Amino acid sequence: MFRSLLLSIVTLGLLCGPACAADKIIVASDPTWPPMEFLDDQKNVIGYDPDMITAVAKEAGMEAEVRNIAWDGIFAGVAAGNYDVVASGVTITPEREKAFDFSKPYYEVRQIVVVRKGVACKSFDDLKGKSIGGQIGTTGIFVAQKDAASSQIKEYEDVGLAMQDLINNRIDAVICDSPVALYYANKKQGFTEKLSIAFKTEASESFAFVVKKGRKDLVEKLNRGIDAVRAKGIEAELMKKWLGE
Numbered sequence: 070m071f072r073s074l075l076l077s078i079v080t081l082g083l084l085c086g087p088a089c090a091a092d093k094i095i096v097a098s099d100p101t102w103p104p105m106e107f108l109d110d111q112k113n114v115i116g117y118d119p120d121m122i123t124a125v126a127k128e129a130g131m132e133a134e135v136r137n138i139a140w141d142g143i144f145a146g147v148a149a150g151n152y153d154v155v156a157s158g159v160t161i162t163p164e165r166e167k168a169f170d171f172s173k174p175y176y177e178v179r180q181i182v183v184v185r186k187g188v189a190c191k192s193f194d195d196l197k198g199k200s201i202g203g204q205i206g207t208t209g210i211f212v213a214q215k216d217a218a219s220s221q222i223k224e225y226e227d228v229g230l231a232m233q234d235l236i237n238n239r240i241d242a243v244i245c246d247s248p249v250a251l252y253y254a255n256k257k258q259g260f261t262e263k264l265s266i267a268f269k270t271e272a273s274e275s276f277a278f279v280v281k282k283g284r285k286d287l288v289e290k291l292n293r294g295i296d297a298v299r300a301k302g303i304e305a306e307l308m309k310k311w312l313g314e
Contacts, residue, residue: 092131094287095152096122097138104252104311105158105276108137117248117311121175122156122278124303125294144169147281154291155279158246160208170282172291174275175304180212181250182267183243185235190242190267193217199241202231209244212272236263244270248312255313 098114100106106116119135126133135156138146147155147169160178161171182201184190197219203209205224213222223240225231231243232253243250247269253260280287298304 094126094131094133094154096126096133096135096154096156097143097146097152098122098135098155098157099140099143100137101140102158102249104256105248106156112137117176117307118156118158120307120311121298121304122154124298124307125175125278125291127294128297128301128303129290129294131290131294144279147279150281153280153284153287158248158276159279160274161277165279168282169279170284170288172278172280172288173295174277175295176248176276178208178274178276179247180209180244180270180272181247182270183232183235183245183250183254183264184241184267185238186263186265188241188265188267192268193220195267196220196242200239201242201244202234202240203244204228204231207245208272208274209246212270213244216270232257232260232264236260242267251312256311 096119098106098118100108100114100116104116106114106118109115114135114137122135123133136152138152140157143155143157146152159165161174165171182190182196190196193216196217200221200223201213201217202223202225203213205226210222210224213220223231228243228245228249231240231245234240235243250266254264254266255261278291280291
């Protein structure tokens with residue numbers, strides 16, 4: 070009888086394994102883009118995105134386990150089913166929508182120009198003949214090349230290097246995604262007292278969570294979670310925590 074009971078328990082465990090694990094989602098995030106995602110001193114993935122997906126999952130009745138996954142393999146991994154969600158500041162694009170499913174947008178990104186404190190700058194006209202830095206291959210660089218053609222555009226491997234050159238008077242401005250700009254101007258130690266937001270451009274894009282094509286059930290749960298996080302004021306709290314006022 071004991072053996073039969075034990076066998077029944079084992080069998081039940083095998084049968085319900087995937088179902089029992091259905092309330093936990095594995096989340097991939099490339100922690101190289103503060104304040105959206107980066108590593109703390111203990112190598113834990115922290116930032117706006119990890120906090121947001123954790124809150125969204127909780128509101129949808131799930132648990133989120135965030136893992137450090139390099140960007141160059143992050144999309145292939147979710148397509149292969151190695152993890153359930155990518156939460157890593159992913160912009161919705163027509164090309165990506167053909168290959169993956171997206172949640173509703175959880176963050177609208179604008180391109181922001183940052184200058185040194187005390188510098189009057191309200192538009193690209195104020196930067197004519199001056200130098201603007203940004204991270205190579207980013208939307209900010211594309212916007213600057215289009216709308217600030219009379220300025221000198223300097224590209225960097227990392228936006229942090231551009232910000233460092235800005236406070237050291239080597240360039241006159243930096244253009245980057247709004248969360249990054251707000252982080253350096255409002256939260257980043259050693260930068261906040263030296264930098265300020267100049268202006269926002271009209272260019273915008275939206276971040277969303279990425280899932281494997283066909284996982285409509287998960288998309289629906291994520292969307293419900295996003296709605297709940299907004300309705301309860303959790304989103305506003307996270308923005309204040311990571312981006313400042």
